[in-house]
Amino acid sequence: MNDLGDIVAVMIGVAVDTPFSYKVPFSMELTIGSIVLVPLGTRQVFGVVWGKPKDNKAHNRLKDISKKFDTLPLSKELMQTIDFVADYTLAKKGMVLRACLPDIKSLNKPSPITAYQLSGKKAERQTNARTKVIDLLANGMAWSKSAIVKETKVSPSVIKGLLEQGVLAKVDLPAPAFIKSPDPDFAPLELNKEQKAALENLRNQEEGFCVTLLDGVTGGGKTEVFFERVADCLKAEKQALILLPEIALTNMFIKRFTKRFGVEPAQWHSGLSASQRSKTWRAVMDGSARVVIGARSALFLPFNQLSLIVVDEEHDGAYKQSDGINYSARDMAIVRAKFADAKIILSSATPSIESKSNALSKKYQHVLLKTRFANAKLPDIKIIDMKQDGSQKEHWIAPALLEEIDKTIKRKEQVLLFLNRRGYAPMTLCRSCGYQFQCENCSTWMVEHRQAHILMCHHCGKTISKPKICPQCEKPDCLTPVGPGIERISQEVKELFPSARQIVLSSDLGSPEQIKQSLSEIENGDYDIIIGTQLIAKGHHFEMLTLVGVIDADLGLAHGDPRAGEKTFQILTQVSGRSGRAKKSGKAYLQTFFPDHPVMLAMKAQDSEAFYAYEIKVRKEGGLPPFGRLAALIISASSHDDATNYARSLLLSAPKPTNLKNSDDLKIFGPADAPLTLIRGRYRVRILIQSEKTFDLSGYVRFWLKIANKPKGNIKVQVDIDPMSFH
Numbered sequence: 001m002n003d004l005g006d007i008v009a010v011m012i013g014v015a016v017d018t019p020f021s022y023k024v025p026f027s028m029e030l031t032i033g034s035i036v037l038v039p040l041g042t043r044q045v046f047g048v049v050w051g052k053p054k055d056n057k058a059h060n061r062l063k064d065i066s067k068k069f070d071t072l073p074l075s076k077e078l079m080q081t082i083d084f085v086a087d088y089t090l091a092k093k094g095m096v097l098r099a100c101l102p103d104i105k106s107l108n109k110p111s112p113i114t115a116y117q118l119s120g121k122k123a124e125r126q127t128n129a130r131t132k133v134i135d136l137l138a139n140g141m142a143w144s145k146s147a148i149v150k151e152t153k154v155s156p157s158v159i160k161g162l163l164e165q166g167v168l169a170k171v172d173l174p175a176p177a178f179i180k181s182p183d184p185d186f187a188p189l190e191l192n193k194e195q196k197a198a199l200e201n202l203r204n205q206e207e208g209f210c211v212t213l214l215d216g217v218t219g220g221g222k223t224e225v226f227f228e229r230v231a232d233c234l235k236a237e238k239q240a241l242i243l244l245p246e247i248a249l250t251n252m253f254i255k256r257f258t259k260r261f262g263v264e265p266a267q268w269h270s271g272l273s274a275s276q277r278s279k280t281w282r283a284v285m286d287g288s289a290r291v292v293i294g295a296r297s298a299l300f301l302p303f304n305q306l307s308l309i310v311v312d313e314e315h316d317g318a319y320k321q322s323d324g325i326n327y328s329a330r331d332m333a334i335v336r337a338k339f340a341d342a343k344i345i346l347s348s349a350t351p352s353i354e355s356k357s358n359a360l361s362k363k364y365q366h367v368l369l370k371t372r373f374a375n376a377k378l379p380d381i382k383i384i385d386m387k388q389d390g391s392q393k394e395h396w397i398a399p400a401l402l403e404e405i406d407k408t409i410k411r412k413e414q415v416l417l418f419l420n421r422r423g424y425a426p427m428t429l430c431r432s433c434g435y436q437f438q439c440e441n442c443s444t445w446m447v448e449h450r451q452a453h454i455l456m457c458h459h460c461g462k463t464i465s466k467p468k469i470c471p472q473c474e475k476p477d478c479l480t481p482v483g484p485g486i487e488r489i490s491q492e493v494k495e496l497f498p499s500a501r502q503i504v505l506s507s508d509l510g511s512p513e514q515i516k517q518s519l520s521e522i523e524n525g526d527y528d529i530i531i532g533t534q535l536i537a538k539g540h541h542f543e544m545l546t547l548v549g550v551i552d553a554d555l556g557l558a559h560g561d562p563r564a565g566e567k568t569f570q571i572l573t574q575v576s577g578r579s580g581r582a583k584k585s586g587k588a589y590l591q592t593f594f595p596d597h598p599v600m601l602a603m604k605a606q607d608s609e610a611f612y613a614y615e616i617k618v619r620k621e622g623g624l625p626p627f628g629r630l631a632a633l634i635i636s637a638s639s640h641d642d643a644t645n646y647a648r649s650l651l652l653s654a655p656k657p658t659n660l661k662n663s664d665d666l667k668i669f670g671p672a673d674a675p676l677t678l679i680r681g682r683y684r685v686r687i688l689i690q691s692e693k694t695f696d697l698s699g700y701v702r703f704w705l706k707i708a709n710k711p712k713g714n715i716k717v718q719v720d721i722d723p724m725s726f727h
C-alpha cells in the first residue's frame, strides 16, 4: 500500500487531456510522478502517476497498472510545467508529457556490463599474451573484454582461454556512469571589469526564481559571464541547462564549453541516436549529467536539481516550435524556472522587444555589457542606397562594396557576403510568354538551384529538373532567372575576383559534418570571401573577418508581420557583428532601397536604444505584445472554400466575454487568407485575436473551440498562442 491509495490517476502519453484511473497492484510502491506502464485498449502505453483520482465511483472494472519503471519519479516542477504548457498552448496534456519521456526501451534500466577479474588461480601455461592480461588485472580491477583487448592488444581468444581455465572470473558491473562532471575550476578566464560587474550583479540576486536579461553587444563576452554562473551552479552541486536556438551552433559552443570546463557537457537535440538520447535522459534524471546543452526540447528533460537555465540568443525565432506543440521554448523556460525556483538568464545582443521592454520596466533584472571584449570595436556601418548607388544590371553588388571587398582581400582579411536566400535565383520567368514557375502545392515561386540543375519549392521541398523549354509557349532558350540567391552572388564574385578563394555556405549545401568542416576551414583562414545565409549570421567568431556586405538588407521588411522591423534589425545587427570581432576593426555595408527606414537609421547611427524606444512605442500604441496578447487560429483544408466557410462559421460562434472593461479589450480580425495561402496542397485561412494583457486568451480560445461546431472532413484548426510567424 502507499499514501495514494489503491486507485491512482495516471496521465498517459497519448493525445488526451485528463488522467485515467488505474488500480495499483498489491506490493507496487508508487508516488506522484512514478513512471508506469498501463494497458490502454489492447496496447501497453507509458504514463505518469498524476495523483489521486478525482471521483470515487465504482472502480471494479478498472485495470491494473502493469509495471512501474525503475527510475526516479518526475519532479513536481516538471509536472507543473507540463500542466502549464498544455493549458497555455492548448496542446493535449498527454502529448506534452510524451515530449518529456523517452521511448519505453530507455525507461528500462540498462543491462549491466560483463567484466573480467583475476580469480586468484594461476594459469597453467604462461604465454606472452596471457602475462599481459594478468599484469593488467593485477591490481584487482575488473575490465570489460573490449577494454582489455584495446589496452593489451591481445586477441579475444586469449581472454576466452583464461576464462575457461578459471584464471579469470566474470563479474557484472553496473552500466558506466554517464560522463565526468564538468570542472568549475578547470580554466576560468580572467574577466574584465565590465564582465566582473555583470557577474556580481547576477550573484547578488536573491535566492530563488529570477529572470535576467543579459543584454550586451555582440562579442561583449556574455558567454563567459554566464559560464561563470554555470560554474557556480556546479559548485553548489546543482544542474544547469543551456538552450541554443539551433543545432548548427552546438559544435562551436561545445568546444568553448570544453575549453572552459575540461569536459564535454551532455547534449540534447534531434541529431542524437536513440541510445544517446536514452543515456542522456537517464543521466539527467539521476543527476549524473550536471550541465545540458540543447535545443528547445531539452526544456522537457527530467532534471531534479535544476537551478539555472540560460536561453542564449533569446530573441531567436527558432525557439518557437510550430508543429506539434506550438510553444515558445524561451517563454516556457521561464515558466519552468519559476516552478523549479531556479534562475534564468536570457542572453542576447538584440533582445526581443518583449524581453527588452520587461527589462526596462524592471519586471526582469537587466544586466548590461556595453563594450566589446578587449576593446574590439563595433563595426563601422555604411548604408548603400541602391536607388542611387546600386549595382550594374544583372549584378547585385554595388560599386562601393566591390571596392571595399577588393581592399579587404588585398589586406589578407576575410569578407562575408550575406544573403538570406538559398539557391541561384528566387524566381524563373519565360521572357517570351511571361510564364512564371510556381509550386503546384504552395503559393510560392520555385527557386532555381543551378548546381543541382533543379527548381525547388522552399516550403514543401518539391523539386523538378530545370526544363529546357517553356512549359507554356514551348520556346527554347527563353527561361530567365530573376533576382539573386547565394549561388548567383557566388558567380558574380567569381567573375569579379577570380583569384579570391571563396566558399558558399547554406543549410542545403552539405551535411552537418561538412558544414562543421567548412566553418573550421574559415577559422583557419582558408577562404577570402564567404557567401552565406542565416547559417553564418550568428554565433560564429572569425578573427580575420573585417568586412560584412549585406546584399539585400530589406529582405525581412516586406512581410506583413508586426515583428518585421524587429527581426530585420536583429539579423542585420547579428550579421554586422561578425565583422571586426578581434584585434582589427571591421566594417559592414548594408544594401537597401529604403535608407530612411527606422531600422536602417538605427543601424547607421549604431543606436539600438533609439530603435528599441521606437518599436516599444509602436507596440504600446497598437496594444501588441508585451502590452497586449495575440493568438491565431489557422484553418486549413484541401479546398479554399471549405477553409473559408468553416472559418466564417467559427467567427460567428466567437463567445462574447462579459467581464471586459472596454469593448477594445478583445478584438478579432479575419478570417483572411494567410499570406502563403497554399502550403503543401492545403489552403490556409487565418483568424487573429488580440486582447489586453491580463485577459486569459488561452482559456477564451479553449472555450470558443469547445462550443463551436467541430471541423469536418479534412478541415483542421491549429491554435497558435503568441504567434511569431504570420505566413
Ligand code: ADP
Residues within 6 Å of the ligand: 189, 190, 191, 192, 195, 216, 217, 218, 219, 220, 221, 222, 223, 224, 225, 373, 541
Ligand atoms: P558574446 O557572447 O557577448 O557575443 P563572447 O562571450 O563570445 O561574446 O566573447 C567574444 C570573444 O571574446 C570570444 O572569443 C571570447 O572567448 C573572448 N572573451 C570574452 N571574455 C573574455 C575574457 N574574460 N578573457 C578572454 N577572452 C574573453
Ligand code: ZN
Residues within 6 Å of the ligand: 439, 440, 441, 442, 444, 457, 458, 459, 460, 461, 462, 680
Ligand atoms: Zn511547394
